[in-house]
Amino acid sequence: MKPVVSALNAWSCxxxxxxAIVILSVLGSxxxxxxxxxTGSEGxxxxxPAVAASIYVAVLVYAGFLVFCGFxxxxxxxxxRGGAISLN
Known part of the structure; x- marks a missing residue:
């Protein structure tokens, strides 16, 4: 398989x-x-828990990005390194 995005974009992602996963997990908790x-002040x-559930959905989306970009x-x-099989 060939990469879809550049190496810099993949590492940035x-x-x-x-x-994002760390920060949103803390906010969700x-x-x-x-x-x-x-949750106690006005406005x-x-x-x-409903807000936390939507934040955890965002964590799952970022986890999907992490898996894709890691791949x-x-x-x-x-x-x-020379492809899937290196003869060096």
Whole structure:
């Protein structure tokens, strides 16, 4: 298989996806625990677990990006070594 995206784009996607997964997971856990800093003041959402569920869906989307871009990085590294079978 050949990579679909460039190596720089694949690595950028991997880094951004890792950071997004970590940050959104922390935010989702804060909303799911009904932390008063996120759900107690005026103008904030009242149903913390519903907000956390939508944040966790975003985490799953970023996990899908991470898998796809990680596979693209793998394909680039394999191509730079001479293909699937190296005779060196």
């Amino acid at each position: 991997v880094v951004i996806s890792v950071f 804060l909303f799911s625990s009904n932390n008063h800093a996120y 904030e959402p009242e149903d913390g 693209q990085v793998f394909l680039h590294r394999r191509a730079s």
